[in-house]
Amino acid sequence: MHANDPEGAEARYQAQLNEGRFLIQRCNECDKYVFYPRVVCPHCGGASLAWVEPKGTGAVYSTTTVRRKAEAGGDYDVSLIELDEGVRMMSRVEGVAPAEVKIGMRVRAKVVDDKGAGLVVFTAEEAK
Amino acid sequence: MSLKDLRGKIAIAGVGTAGCGEAHGMSDLEILSLAAKIAVEDAGLSMKDMDGLCTANLNAAMWPLNVVECLGIRPKFVEGTNIGGAAFVAHQLPAMLALDAGVCDAVLVCYGSTQRTAAFGRKERGAARILLDPDPFQSPYQPFNPPSSYALIAARHMYQYGTTRRHLAEVAVAARKWAQLNPEAFSRDPLDIDTVLKARMISDPFTAYDCCLVTDGAAAYVMTRAERAKDLKKKPIYILSNATAVWHRSVSGMRDLTVTPSTESGERAFAAAGLGPKDMDVVQIYDAFSINTILALEDLGFCGKGEGGPFVENGAIAPGGRLPVNTNGGGLSCVHPNMYGAFATIEAARQLRGECGERQVKGATTALVNGNGGNSSSSQSTSVLATADAL
Numbered sequence: 001m002h003a004n005d006p007e008g009a010e011a012r013y014q015a016q017l018n019e020g021r022f023l024i025q026r027c028n029e030c031d032k033y034v035f036y037p038r039v040v041c042p043h044c045g046g047a048s049l050a051w052v053e054p055k056g057t058g059a060v061y062s063t064t065t066v067r068r069k070a071e072a073g074g075d076y077d078v079s080l081i082e083l084d085e086g087v088r089m090m091s092r093v094e095g096v097a098p099a100e101v102k103i104g105m106r107v108r109a110k111v112v113d114d115k116g117a118g119l120v121v122f123t124a125e126e127a128k
Numbered sequence: 129m130s131l132k133d134l135r136g137k138i139a140i141a142g143v144g145t146a147g148c149g150e151a152h153g154m155s156d157l158e159i160l161s162l163a164a165k166i167a168v169e170d171a172g173l174s175m176k177d178m179d180g181l182c183t184a185n186l187n188a189a190m191w192p193l194n195v196v197e198c199l200g201i202r203p204k205f206v207e208g209t210n211i212g213g214a215a216f217v218a219h220q221l222p223a224m225l226a227l228d229a230g231v232c233d234a235v236l237v238c239y240g241s242t243q244r245t246a247a248f249g250r251k252e253r254g255a256a257r258i259l260l261d262p263d264p265f266q267s268p269y270q271p272f273n274p275p276s277s278y279a280l281i282a283a284r285h286m287y288q289y290g291t292t293r294r295h296l297a298e299v300a301v302a303a304r305k306w307a308q309l310n311p312e313a314f315s316r317d318p319l320d321i322d323t324v325l326k327a328r329m330i331s332d333p334f335t336a337y338d339c340c341l342v343t344d345g346a347a348a349y350v351m352t353r354a355e356r357a358k359d360l361k362k363k364p365i366y367i368l369s370n371a372t373a374v375w376h377r378s379v380s381g382m383r384d385l386t387v388t389p390s391t392e393s394g395e396r397a398f399a400a401a402g403l404g405p406k407d408m409d410v411v412q413i414y415d416a417f418s419i420n421t422i423l424a425l426e427d428l429g430f431c432g433k434g435e436g437g438p439f440v441e442n443g444a445i446a447p448g449g450r451l452p453v454n455t456n457g458g459g460l461s462c463v464h465p466n467m468y469g470a471f472a473t474i475e476a477a478r479q480l481r482g483e484c485g486e487r488q489v490k491g492a493t494t495a496l497v498n499g500n501g502g503n504s505s506s507s508q509s510t511s512v513l514a515t516a517d518a519l
Contacts (some may be wrong), residue, residue: 062283
């Protein structure tokens with residue numbers, strides 16, 4: 001995208017997610033992957049960032065179980081996922097108990113509906 | 129001019145705290161005013177002598193305006209940068225530069241929060257902050273911040289280096305043992321490692337005891353040029369150096385979860401002071417969570433990377449241990465009103481003055497202060513302080 005695009009990177013990222021597509025950026029000048037989406041590359045300062053489809057696979061870099069009362073919905077997972085492209089994002093791992101999410105676990109991205117907005121979550125690869 | 133040229137040119141001349149613990153019915157600004165009055169009088173000065181001001185608040189974007197109006201001062205130098213709780217350590221360098229340049233003659237650094245007892249409570253303030261300062265790539269996953277971000281850091285540290293929950297508990301117990309020697313500390317009941325380990329889990333691997341207190345409290349200190357400080361009421365505490373490093377906002381933006389910006393701020397601060405970790409008699413580390421103390425001990429060079437857990441074992445940083453760390457009880461057991469940097473600075477100054485009673489580290493002439501800010505060790509500011517004997 002270019003600095004004079006009518007739509008910002010954050011808005012475009014979310015619009016894509018709302019259509020079920022998870023895209024990240026790669027800088028056209030330094031070739032590095034970028035997440036979260038920006039209009040200026042944090043690695044080289046370039047303003048030409050292309051949208052690319054990640055492989056969708058990665059590994060749990062760190063994880064915590066947030067403790068919550070059962071009546072409020074119970075415990076849930078918050079994890080940092082390192083995509084195979086090398087960028088890291090906060091997300092959650094679904095399909096296994098929060099306590100079963102472990103650092104190093106291989107995971108795969110999927111886009112779910114979160115109160116009407118697209119959201120990237122992950123599932124354990126073994127569970128697929 | 130370099131950082132080294134400022135070595136010892138500026139001193140802390142007065143300190144004060146107020147409203148620590150619970151300050152029922154008081155506002156942030158009211159307890160800040162009381163702390164400021166105590167600090168100014170401690171220096172033997174008056175409020176109208178304060179022609180420089182450093183202050184910040186989590187809820188007000190233009191907080192210095194609130195403070196100047198309330199205190200009735202008209203500073204020639206004002207610094208309102210908010211990089212989280214490290215701010216009130218990081219305020220030192222700009223204040224040192226302004227004082228050294230003669231822009232002003234006395235700088236008041238001050239902070240106050242009644243987060244614990246405020247009618248407009250923590251839940252509402254937290255929600256308002258997210259509204260005004262969105263975190264769109266983290267908020268949908270509902271991290272319980274700041275605990276969850278530091279929990280992610282701790283979990284990674286445990287994975288990479290074999291750090292254990294027992295190591296984290298050692299930090300909490302050491303802080304409590306110091307607090308038991310400090311009449312100003314909020315939590316003074318006995319605490320042992322098993323109690324920490326078996327307590328209510330907040331965000332794994334942290335139980336409630338791995339997390340800082342939620343208290344009210346205000347802190348203020350006065351900085352002047354060293355030659356003026358010598359003629360004031362109290363023994364001057366010289367600032368040998370101050371350096372700040374700011375790397376990221378969120379835990380998702382950290383390159384290595386186990387390495388904090390204090391690797392950089394510490395290196396610069398020690399180099400300018402001409403001293404190293406081995407020369408520090410007393411150490412005040414901003415312990416928002418138990419892992420912070422371990423990270424700072426490693427990143428400041430008191431031990432190697434990954435060795436912080438074993439370093440704190442067997443009461444090594446508790447009273448009577450090999451290194452006195454957080455002698456007031458820290459954010460974990462003494463006081464933590466949202467942002468703690470000024471309190472760490474004041475405890476270092478009190479130790480160097482020899483005013484600490486039962487918890488006094490005998491003969492301390494040097495002190496290290498390490499401020500921590502943000503939801504994930506985002507900012508760090510390191511100072512080396514000393515008495516005239518160590519100048």
